[in-house]
Amino acid sequence: MKRYIFFAAVFGLIWCFVHGTISFDNFVLGLVFAPFIIRPFKPLYHFENDFSFGKGIKRIPAQAKFFYVLIKEIIKANIVVAKIVLQPKIDIKPGIIAVPIRTKTDMSITAIANTITLTPGTLTIDMSDDRSVLYVHAIDASDPEGVANSIRDDLEKYVLEAFE
Known part of the structure; x- marks a missing residue:
């Protein structure tokens, strides 16, 4: 119920700004x-679970850090994709990579999947039935372990801090 009240108050503020x-x-x-x-x-936000306002407020710095890292990764990926596209001979090996994930909640899985899709050169295609692996199409999958480790170390770490 606290979570429902919190979201209602947030929507009240959003309505004021709109x-x-x-x-x-x-x-x-x-x-x-x-x-x-x-x-x-x-059903997506599980209002029946307990919600702590203090815990939500404590996550704000982690969420700000996540959005900073997201913007930084998008800029870096744009530069990499631009270099690939501007080369006279495009030497890429596109492919689909299985990326194991540690996130468990719907919110975190959605955040990591959308983060991967927002980053140029990668696209989240599917998720395994047990929700432990994301299948990602990469524009250059010549080093699948490197791409998977980059997603796990550079993006998922911040998603875990911000949303779980």
């Missing part, structure tokens, strides 16, 4: 809209 006027009336209107927005996503 409306353009931060006022008590707009916040209350956002609270009124929140149940209609939250209800379809209730």
